[in-house]
Amino acid sequence: MNKQRLLGYALSLATCLLAWKVAAVLLSSPVLPGPEETLRAFAAAVGTSEFWSNFAASTFRVLSSIGLAWLLAFPLGIMIGYDRKTDRYVSPLIFLTYPIPKMVFLPVMILLFGLGDLSKILLITLVVFFQILVATKEGVSGLDRKYIDSMRSMGATEGDIIREAVIPAALPSCFTALRIITGTSISVLYFAETFAGTSGLGYMITNAWTWGNYTDIYVGILAMSILGIAIYETFTWMERRMCRWTRAAEDEPGGGWSWDKAVNYAQMIKLSHTVFALPFGLAALVILSTDHTITVEMVLWIIVAIVGARSAAMGFNRIVDAGIDSRNPRTSGRHIPRGTLSVKQAWSFTLLSAFVFVGAAAMLSPLCFVLSFPVLAVLFGYSYTKRFTSASHLVLGISIGLMPLGASVAVAGTITEATAVLSLALSTYIAGFDILYACQDIEFDRREGLRSIPSRLGVPAALAASSALHVISIASLAALYWMLPMGPAYILCIFLIGALFIVEHLLVRPSDLTRINVAFFNVNSIISVMVFVSMVMGVYLL
Amino acid sequence: MGERMLTAEGLTKEFAPEIRVIEDMSFSVERGRSLTIIGPSGCGKSTLLYMLAGLSRPTAGKVLIEGREVKGPSREVGMILQDFGLLPWKTVWGNICLGMRIRNVPKDEQDRRARDIIRYLGLEGHEDDYPSRMSGGERQRLAIGRALVMDPSVLLMDEPFSSLDTLTRERLQNTLLEVREQKGLTMVTVTHSIEEAVFLGDEIMVLGGRPCGIRAIVPNPGAGGMGYRSDERFFAVCREVRRAVEGL
Ligand SMILES: Nc1ncnc2c1ncn2[C@@H]1O[C@H](COP(=O)(O)OP(=O)(O)OP(=O)(O)O)[C@@H](O)[C@H]1O
Numbered sequence: 001m002n003k004q005r006l007l008g009y010a011l012s013l014a015t016c017l018l019a020w021k022v023a024a025v026l027l028s029s030p031v032l033p034g035p036e037e038t039l040r041a042f043a044a045a046v047g048t049s050e051f052w053s054n055f056a057a058s059t060f061r062v063l064s065s066i067g068l069a070w071l072l073a074f075p076l077g078i079m080i081g082y083d084r085k086t087d088r089y090v091s092p093l094i095f096l097t098y099p100i101p102k103m104v105f106l107p108v109m110i111l112l113f114g115l116g117d118l119s120k121i122l123l124i125t126l127v128v129f130f131q132i133l134v135a136t137k138e139g140v141s142g143l144d145r146k147y148i149d150s151m152r153s154m155g156a157t158e159g160d161i162i163r164e165a166v167i168p169a170a171l172p173s174c175f176t177a178l179r180i181i182t183g184t185s186i187s188v189l190y191f192a193e194t195f196a197g198t199s200g201l202g203y204m205i206t207n208a209w210t211w212g213n214y215t216d217i218y219v220g221i222l223a224m225s226i227l228g229i230a231i232y233e234t235f236t237w238m239e240r241r242m243c244r245w246t247r248a249a250e251d252e253p254g255g256g257w258s259w260d261k262a263v264n265y266a267q268m269i270k271l272s273h274t275v276f277a278l279p280f281g282l283a284a285l286v287i288l289s290t291d292h293t294i295t296v297e298m299v300l301w302i303i304v305a306i307v308g309a310r311s312a313a314m315g316f317n318r319i320v321d322a323g324i325d326s327r328n329p330r331t332s333g334r335h336i337p338r339g340t341l342s343v344k345q346a347w348s349f350t351l352l353s354a355f356v357f358v359g360a361a362a363m364l365s366p367l368c369f370v371l372s373f374p375v376l377a378v379l380f381g382y383s384y385t386k387r388f389t390s391a392s393h394l395v396l397g398i399s400i401g402l403m404p405l406g407a408s409v410a411v412a413g414t415i416t417e418a419t420a421v422l423s424l425a426l427s428t429y430i431a432g433f434d435i436l437y438a439c440q441d442i443e444f445d446r447r448e449g450l451r452s453i454p455s456r457l458g459v460p461a462a463l464a465a466s467s468a469l470h471v472i473s474i475a476s477l478a479a480l481y482w483m484l485p486m487g488p489a490y491i492l493c494i495f496l497i498g499a500l501f502i503v504e505h506l507l508v509r510p511s512d513l514t515r516i517n518v519a520f521f522n523v524n525s526i527i528s529v530m531v532f533v534s535m536v537m538g539v540y541l542l
Numbered sequence: 543m544g545e546r547m548l549t550a551e552g553l554t555k556e557f558a559p560e561i562r563v564i565e566d567m568s569f570s571v572e573r574g575r576s577l578t579i580i581g582p583s584g585c586g587k588s589t590l591l592y593m594l595a596g597l598s599r600p601t602a603g604k605v606l607i608e609g610r611e612v613k614g615p616s617r618e619v620g621m622i623l624q625d626f627g628l629l630p631w632k633t634v635w636g637n638i639c640l641g642m643r644i645r646n647v648p649k650d651e652q653d654r655r656a657r658d659i660i661r662y663l664g665l666e667g668h669e670d671d672y673p674s675r676m677s678g679g680e681r682q683r684l685a686i687g688r689a690l691v692m693d694p695s696v697l698l699m700d701e702p703f704s705s706l707d708t709l710t711r712e713r714l715q716n717t718l719l720e721v722r723e724q725k726g727l728t729m730v731t732v733t734h735s736i737e738e739a740v741f742l743g744d745e746i747m748v749l750g751g752r753p754c755g756i757r758a759i760v761p762n763p764g765a766g767g768m769g770y771r772s773d774e775r776f777f778a779v780c781r782e783v784r785r786a787v788e789g790l
């Protein structure tokens with residue numbers, strides 16, 4: 001499976017889970033349990049032999065039906081597609097019976113072949129036979145005469161022609177048909193299993209329905225979906241193996257999933273920066289833990305939400321700024337300008353991340369779910385601010401500063417005073433170093449008409465503004481000492497963080513901006529980890 | 543020399559009783575010589591070539607190869623169809639070996655001959671490519687290779703170079719001359735281009751009319767050398783063929 005498909009699956013899975021969760025929250029009825037509940041029930045069911053015997057029964061029925069239908073339809077399709085005479089006699093018969101709904105034959109099948117596997121297999125076979133037949137015939141009819149003529153000029157017999165030209169020509173459309181009938185055959189299977197018999201996933205679902213066991217219904221649906229996807233993907237895989245030539249024309253180099261691509265994605269969103277921002281979110285959790293209970297599940301979803309939001313924001317920013325980035329020598333090596341990631345891939349990535357964020361929020365609480373949309377609006381909106389206001393640094397600070405607030409809403413259902421102060425510390429911290437970053441881009445920003453504090457006020461004033469913001473930041477962190485029951489270790493940590501800020505600002509001089517990258521990477525990572533450590537020390541080392 | 547390799551005697555083709563496409567054509571090509579056929583689109587050139595290859599039976603008349611009547615496709619005759627008919631689901635290697643597999647050539651000999659021809663036509667490194675991935679010139683060389691690997695003594699070609707740019711086209715025409723020289727091939731080439739007809743043919747047969755017949759056979763004694771394209775005689779024959787074509 002290539003990356004595009006994997007991403008597609010992940011995206012649609014995320015959409016489904018999200019829609020499911022939202023619907024479950026809105027409906028809040030036992031008829032629709034949430035995805036996590038269902039997954040738990042599914043995991044439990046997978047451990048029972050009853051589930052597997054039903055799963056095996058259904059799999060056997062579907063696979064034998066498709067196999068039988070193919071064995072009958074493929075050769076016949078080849079024959080009527082290739083041989084005009086057979087076509088003349090057989091086709092009218094086929095097209096006469098094609099529109100008859102075959103499902104209605106279930107009672108007849110049961111009367112003739114009993115309640116066991118045979119009647120079900122034959123019914124599915126009957127339904128899908130025609131689709132394989134018609135697709136195969138179409139594939140062969142599309143075969144260009146010149147292939148046959150060129151083979152005959154080499155002395156080919158009819159057998160040679162069928163083997164080397166007719167069958168290969170029929171394969172792609174036959175595989176398309178097989179993938180389409182996967183869905184059809186499972187639907188018919190469900191119908192047949194609910195109607196008659198005492199085994200199979202369809203029976204399992206109906207049984208759960210009768211007993212009002214709603215979660216089990218969804219376990220059955222999930223199992224049937226997995227069966228369908230597995231068969232579908234098997235056909236896709238077989239087609240890729242057997243019909244390599246159909247891809248030869250469209251394959252572009254670098255289309256597949258690779259480690260390099262993964263690294264590209266990770267770099268695009270500066271995964272390392274996400275890791276450095278995360279400690280602030282965790283610091284908020286430490287603060288909240290003083291008067292709220294926090295479960296492992298909460299922590300997990302909060303981390304997922306933070307990573308999702310952060311990735312979505314960075315991905316979106318890279319897309320919006322792709323044009324600007326490619327003209328700026330400092331950023332022209334970024335992945336979209338350089339072409340290592342297409343804009344489409346970046347979009348899929350951003351969308352997927354946003355889904356993950358919203359989904360994680362939904363898992364936390366309905367309020368978080370609702371608030372996740374305005375949060376996304378702020379995160380995405382930031383990308384445009386530097387086009388019209390030099391306060392864009394502050395907007396970035398606020399965007400990231402939302403993180404502790406989100407954690408607070410998730411855990412406490414509201415914004416606590418302490419997390420608000422932590423948020424202020426984080427916002428001013430981020431805004432301050434974003435100004436330092438922008439000092440590198442003065443020339444470029446002025447040329448492009450982009451707004452920033454350095455390009456508006458000059459480097460010395462910008463450094464002063466940055467210092468001021470960082471003073472507010474350290475002051476806010478210090479204020480927490482009086483707001484929370486903190487031990488003296490906390491004060492020690494705050495002094496350390498203050499010292500790190502001073503080091504950071506000493507590294508950067510108006511005359512020498514070259515150290516910004518090193519300064520940033522090292523000092524910032526230490527600061528953010530220190531914030532988390534100081535909370536832990538302050539709260540737990542009384 | 544002088545021996546008749548390929549002979550058409552009173553060839554006539556009707557697709558239906560009232561649709562006669564080709565009427566009473568007689569001509570012959572000597573061993574190792576090259577005949578080019580030129581004529582307006584739809585006049586019946588492909589139809590004629592199909593009969594020469596034994597792919598379709600003439601309504602009247604007959605085709606002889608080395609004096610024996612052609613009743614169906616034969617080992618002696620290789621054919622390159624208009625648009626080649628390369629199988630898209632086979633790689634370069636698969637297409638080259640197709641004819642040998644049909645004729646049950648032993649596997650190791652298949653490999654040896656396929657390798658030789660691939661090297662000869664400069665298709666090394668493309669063995670596992672599919673035709674859809676190749677350039678027009680590469681596809682053309684593959685089509686030539688697929689016919690030559692069967693070691694035919696007569697090669698029939700239907701507008702082999704029509705889809706190529708001038709440079710590639712002339713390079714491949716040169717290749718063809720070389721092959722013919724080396725293997726002593728007898729060639730019949732259908733073409734739309736007067737220059738190509740004059741460069742490749744020892745004789746140029748101009749077709750026309752409805753039903754189609756032979757309008758003129760222009761001798762071309764100077765042909766056969768690579769430098770012929772800039773020879774004064776080349777232009778003279780071109781003019782003569784043009785007059786014959788325009789006179790239709
Ligand atoms: N199987 C067939 N049945 C009926 N008519 C046919 C058949 N094959 C060819 N024709 C007709 O015979 C005529 C000659 O066709 P042919 O393909 O030989 O022309 P051509 O000279 O090769 O043309 P072009 O230069 O465009 O390739 C055309 O009018 C065509 O419509």
Ligand SMILES: [Mg+2]
Nearest residue numbers: 587588624700
């Ligand atoms: Mg033609």
